[in-house]
Amino acid sequence: MKLITAIIQPDKLDAVREALIAAEITRITISRVSGHGRQAEEDLYRGQIVAPNLIPKARLDIACNDEFVKITCDAIIRAARHGEEGRVGDGKIFVTALEQCIRIRTGESGGKAI
Amino acid sequence: MNDRMRKLLGFLAPLLLLPGLALAAGEPEVDHGITSWMLTSTALVLLMVPGLAMFYGGLVRTKNVLGTMMHSFASMAIVGLLWAVCGYALSFGPSVLGGWVGWSPGLFLLKGIDTTIMSTKVPEYVFAMFQGKFAIITPALIAGAFAERVKFRGYCVFLVLWILLVYCPLCHWVWASDGFLFNMGAKGAIDFAGGTVVHISSGITALVAALYLGSRRGYPKTTMNPSNLVMTLTGAGLLWVGWFGFNAGSSVSSGLDTARALTVTQVAAASGAVAWMIIEGLHHRKATSLGLSSGILAGLVAITPAAGVVQVDGAIALGFIASFMSYFAIMLKGKLGYDDSLDVFGIHGISGMTGALALTFFIRPAWMAEARAAAGGVWTVGQQFGVQASAVLITVAYAAAVSIVLLVLIQKTVGFKLDKASEMSGMDHSLHREQGYGLLNPN
Numbered sequence: 271m272k273l274i275t276a277i278i279q280p281d282k283l284d285a286v287r288e289a290l291i292a293a294e295i296t297r298i299t300i301s302r303v304s305g306h307g308r309q310a311e312e313d314l315y316r317g318q319i320v321a322p323n324l325i326p327k328a329r330l331d332i333a334c335n336d337e338f339v340k341i342t343c344d345a346i347i348r349a350a351r352h353g354e355e356g357r358v359g360d361g362k363i364f365v366t367a368l369e370q371c372i373r374i375r376t377g378e379s380g381g382k383a384i
Numbered sequence: 385m386n387d388r389m390r391k392l393l394g395f396l397a398p399l400l401l402l403p404g405l406a407l408a409a410g411e412p413e414v415d416h417g418i419t420s421w422m423l424t425s426t427a428l429v430l431l432m433v434p435g436l437a438m439f440y441g442g443l444v445r446t447k448n449v450l451g452t453m454m455h456s457f458a459s460m461a462i463v464g465l466l467w468a469v470c471g472y473a474l475s476f477g478p479s480v481l482g483g484w485v486g487w488s489p490g491l492f493l494l495k496g497i498d499t500t501i502m503s504t505k506v507p508e509y510v511f512a513m514f515q516g517k518f519a520i521i522t523p524a525l526i527a528g529a530f531a532e533r534v535k536f537r538g539y540c541v542f543l544v545l546w547i548l549l550v551y552c553p554l555c556h557w558v559w560a561s562d563g564f565l566f567n568m569g570a571k572g573a574i575d576f577a578g579g580t581v582v583h584i585s586s587g588i589t590a591l592v593a594a595l596y597l598g599s600r601r602g603y604p605k606t607t608m609n610p611s612n613l614v615m616t617l618t619g620a621g622l623l624w625v626g627w628f629g630f631n632a633g634s635s636v637s638s639g640l641d642t643a644r645a646l647t648v649t650q651v652a653a654a655s656g657a658v659a660w661m662i663i664e665g666l667h668h669r670k671a672t673s674l675g676l677s678s679g680i681l682a683g684l685v686a687i688t689p690a691a692g693v694v695q696v697d698g699a700i701a702l703g704f705i706a707s708f709m710s711y712f713a714i715m716l717k718g719k720l721g722y723d724d725s726l727d728v729f730g731i732h733g734i735s736g737m738t739g740a741l742a743l744t745f746f747i748r749p750a751w752m753a754e755a756r757a758a759a760g761g762v763w764t765v766g767q768q769f770g771v772q773a774s775a776v777l778i779t780v781a782y783a784a785a786v787s788i789v790l791l792v793l794i795q796k797t798v799g800f801k802l803d804k805a806s807e808m809s810g811m812d813h814s815l816h817r818e819q820g821y822g823l824l825n826p827n
Contacts, residue, residue: 280447281809326819 271368271381272339276330277303278350278361283328289349290332295342297384299331308358327361333368335381415505421638422510428629429517433460433524435622439677440528441820442616443726447810448532449611449820455527455539459520462543467516468494474552475515479562486556486563504636514633515559519551522582528726529590530800532608533600533807536815538800542790550589550786554581554779565775569768570759571751573775576645577634579689579740580779587733588780589787590724596791597801599723601808608725611821613673620677624653627684631691645691648699649684655703656683656735663711678714681731682706686739690746698746705742706735740776744769 278286280302290298304324332342343363351360373383437456444452463471473491480487490496497508504511523543557563558573558581565573565580575581600608610616631649635641660679661671686706687699694702714730724730744765755763794800806814813819 281813284808285805 271333271335271371271384273366273368274330274332274334274339274342274346275364275366276332276346276350276361277305277327277363278330278346279352279359280326280328282350282352282360285349286328286330286346289345290342293341293345295332295334295338295345297332301329301331303327303329307362325359333371333384335384339365411501412503412505414501414507415638418504418636418638419506419510421642422506422514422633422636425629425633426510426514426517428626429514429521429633430460430626432623432626432630433457433517433521435619435626436521436524438615438619439623440531440619440726442612442614442619443528443610443674444532445608445810446611446821447812449812450818451536451811451815452527452531453820454536454816455531456524458536458540459524459527459543462540463520463523463547464516466544466547467519468512471519471547471552472512472515474548475519475555476512476560479556479560483557483562483564485553486560506636511636514636515555518578518582518630519547519555522551522578522586523547525582525586525728525732526590526593528728529594529724530597531725532811533597533725533802535799535802536811538794538798541794541798542800545790545794546589546787549790550585550783551581554585554782557778558775565778568774569771570755570763573771574693574743574747574768575689575740575775576692577631577688579685579736580775583685583688583732583736584740584776584779585783587729587731587736588783590728591722591733592784592787593791594722594724594729596788596795600725601804603723604718604721610674617673617677620680624680624684627653627688631688635692641692644695648691648694648696649687651696651699652683652687652690652703652706653680654683655700656680656686656707657703659683659704659707660711663708678710678727678731679703679707682710682735685732685735686742688736689740690743693748693751694743694746695748698743701746702739702742706738709738710734737776737780741769741772744772 276286283300287298287300290296304326306325330346334342343365346363370379371381371383372379376383433456437453440456441449441453470492472494473487473489474485477486477488477491479485488496494509494512497512500508502508502511523546526546527539557565558575559566565575573580602608627649628646632642632646635645657676657679660675660682664671664675683703683706686702687694690698690702710727710731713734714727717724717727717730747765747768752763752765752768755768791800802811802814
């Protein structure tokens, strides 16, 4: 089992969600986070260009069995990239080993609980 | 039509440089009581526009909140300017072009009214500004029908053209003293504060626009939850408060008519809200905050044309009937599947028509007696209903016909419907490069 954590641009959230649903990955958790990488986004406030030090991002957490890792990551990468080339700030995907998964309702655990 | 307009403006421009031809002799004096109430009303009606921005802004998804509120605020800016430049002249000038609009060179830029005191004992500036607020809110109401999916540039062009070609002519027909609907039948078509001009015209245009521009991406499969119903309720409250200026101010006096209009406005709003709560309670076993707000609006819209002629019993009845009709219309929308996103036609169109027609059965006897006297003996409820129905039909037909032409024209030139990628990323980001909410839940 793996835990996939993806940090993406908020404006690509709908595209990524739809791509995941199309790939039949439907169990996801989304949160709004802020942070910064190499991107310095410019917002316009009253005509002044300011570079905020923390940039809003969307975070997706998806737990899946090993055979779904590639499908999930491919779907996210395809949908979250801006244009063909992509651009700085499109985000990152972290894949980590997942030790245990328990469904609260039934108490079942392991791969079948995902 | 536009070219003709431009030629006309070009021809008249030199005349405007002449000093204003004020009629100094026998002018009425300013009545301070009336004037101060009209100034208050003007401010109250303007307050409805940010109220509407909040009402609509709370109903859309988080990614579109600023884009949606901008529709109302852009109207304050663009129509606020347009009205002073030529909107007032087109609406309240003497009839030209066979009564299609009004026009008087002296009213261009409001030059000629610098010293005018009207027969209602109010400076004409106050009346012009009061009327201007109605022009501002009307196209802003339409924006709810195509919420979350239009380009800002296309919307701005739509604002200008719709005001010039739909609002100003309708306003002239219904409210100018030489307008043909103002003079239809014994005592004219009854539209006290804008049932036809404001609510039916915006409602029907909303329906046409929703049908022409198509649904939002994913509608109706994807749920599109309101971003902030707290803001929507606050906005509905501001609309209710502002409506006292809208209706009671439309008496252009400060006396008995004002008191009557204010009373029935209050009663109809409350009655509409109670009715909606009862209907929802029976239907779903729950009264919702959005339902209560919708009921308030349905009641207010229905009493708008009727505020000068009905009494409290009529106001209660109109509020109830309007809520019932609008609730039914919105359920029908779900069945038919068109995406009038914030139910502009369902509330303003349907309740507006309901009010304009049903008011006939609740007219106070004194008004009918005057109408009979004016008609020379006989004037029945049926005849007045005919006048009301004609006014409604003319408004619907005219607003729908011109609006569809405008929509096609704008879509083919500057573009109206937002492209797919921009719609998905949200108007706030793609059109305005800002965001409305900080770290709230995404959607």
